Amino acid sequence: MTPVDEFSLIRLLTGGKQTNAFQQEGGVAVGIGDDAAVVNVNSGTQLILTCDTMTEEIHFKRITMPDRDVGFKAMASAVSDIAAMGGLPRFALISLTVPAGNNVERVRSMYEGLYDCAGRFGISIVGGDTTSSAGGITLSVTVIGETPAGQALLRSSAQPGDVVFATGYMGRSAAGLEWLLRQNLPSEQWDESAGSEHAKLVEAHCRPLPQVEAGLALSRSGVCHALNDISDGLSSEVWEIAEASGVSIDLLEERIPIAEELRAYAAAQGRDPLEYVLTGGEDYQLLGTAAAEQALALQQALGEAGIALHVIGHVHSGPAGVRLIRSGGDTLTLERQGYNHFKDRKDGE
Known part of the structure; x- marks a missing residue:
């Protein structure tokens, strides 16, 4: 297996997964590819923000979840926090830490799961970060949702x-x-x-x-x-x-x-x-x-x-x-x- 650099990995994982039309309909003004994403938010709306992390050998093992399910569950866990506030999930950011000389197929499968779960709820993945580690894989998902002002359930x-x-x-x-x-x-x-x-x-x-x-x-x-x-x-x-x-x-x-x-x-x-x-x-x-x-x-x-x-x-x-x-x-x-x-x-x- 030939290792890939950070930028090649980003292109591999994000290229074509969600179309520009899909993201624009979801309120994305600027998506992946710039320093940060820009999204449109309706007036009279409050944002709900949450982050959830899954770490290999702590939250999952090869014997408990296929890689695609790891990605799906990482997204689902963060989306659930939005649901618990009575909110509508809109956007997501993904932070990925992988060992040097990463197994590209494993990571690709995780991202397939991430996009699968995001697509079910109309969530646009608008950016994130990747870095290397000396240990296992860590996947962190930030989800931004919205609710009418003053209506969040606590x-x-x-x-x-x-x-x-x-x-x-x-x-x-x-x-x-x-x-x-x-x-x-x-x-x-x-x-x-x-x-x-x-x-x-x-x-x-x-x-x-x-x-x-x-x-x-x-x-x-x-x-x-x-x-x-x-x-x-x-x-x-x-x-x-x-x-x-x-x-x-x-x-x-x-x-x-x-x-x-x-x-x-x-x-x-x-x-x-x-x-x-x-x-x-x-x-x-x-x-x-x-x-x-x-x-x-x-x-x-x-x-x-x-x-x-x-x-x-x-x-x-x-x-x-x-x-x-x-x-x-x-x-x-x-x-x-x-x-x-x-x-x-x-x-x-």
């Missing part, structure tokens, strides 16, 4: 009397990761037939879909108060809302949705599927609160748009805290558990 807006809701299923990504680690095979050697019964779990881990449409619908509803995305496990995200809002939250175990494929996998491991839901993370579903009297109408409105909304708890006044009301009626004080970037490694040591 973690700190939960109110006593609200219901707590979640979109979709949780815990599947963690189960998919666990299964992949046990196989301990490079992604090129994955036997799809052997893993077919766990395909939904693996897909949930490798190619999660941020809930942009749900976030926009919740913002437009006018009855959603707090919102967060589930990146570090349900327990951790509920705690973030409780602390930021200064409220107490009760989760109802019997109301938390569990996918059948997760139930089957957890049973085979002799584990409670709720463990994966509470502490797993990387599902990128949305967690939030809404006025109780409007909850049913909100649930029906989102359902008509094809978005599942599950009421899973209640908000109370009092010191910040989270309790789990078990199906049998027992009450469990829920500790703040989930992935911590400075203590854990998602894909093992």
Whole structure:
């Protein structure tokens, strides 16, 4: 393999991936090729800016994700932060660090995944940076979104009397990761037939879909108060809302949705599927609160748009805290558990 220099690599990764017409329609005045990008923003609009980083051997391994999925997930993770604010993602910047003498095909695959995810949500990739490293690959994605002024949904807006809701299923990504680690095979050697019964779990881990449409619908509803995305496990995200809002939250175990494929996998491991839901993370579903009297109408409105909304708890006044009301009626004080970037490694040591 012949190494390429920085500028050749940039041309290889960005040339023709998004047409000028596509970018101009998305509001790009000046795209890749100058010192910085220039974009048009509507008046009466606030920008939402976020950045997310994935590092080889910390956030992904060759045995847990194909390179194309690494790129897809890096974009999805950042886009999910925009969705969690009820915003519309518009533009992205990519920073790539690769070892000297980089494997061009690996990087090309990652960029295919980046563009795949960006294209699904109408996001224009407008620039970034590349540099070399002595270690593995690091991929950092910055996404800029927008929302009508004053309408961003915050973690700190939960109110006593609200219901707590979640979109979709949780815990599947963690189960998919666990299964992949046990196989301990490079992604090129994955036997799809052997893993077919766990395909939904693996897909949930490798190619999660941020809930942009749900976030926009919740913002437009006018009855959603707090919102967060589930990146570090349900327990951790509920705690973030409780602390930021200064409220107490009760989760109802019997109301938390569990996918059948997760139930089957957890049973085979002799584990409670709720463990994966509470502490797993990387599902990128949305967690939030809404006025109780409007909850049913909100649930029906989102359902008509094809978005599942599950009421899973209640908000109370009092010191910040989270309790789990078990199906049998027992009450469990829920500790703040989930992935911590400075203590854990998602894909093992």
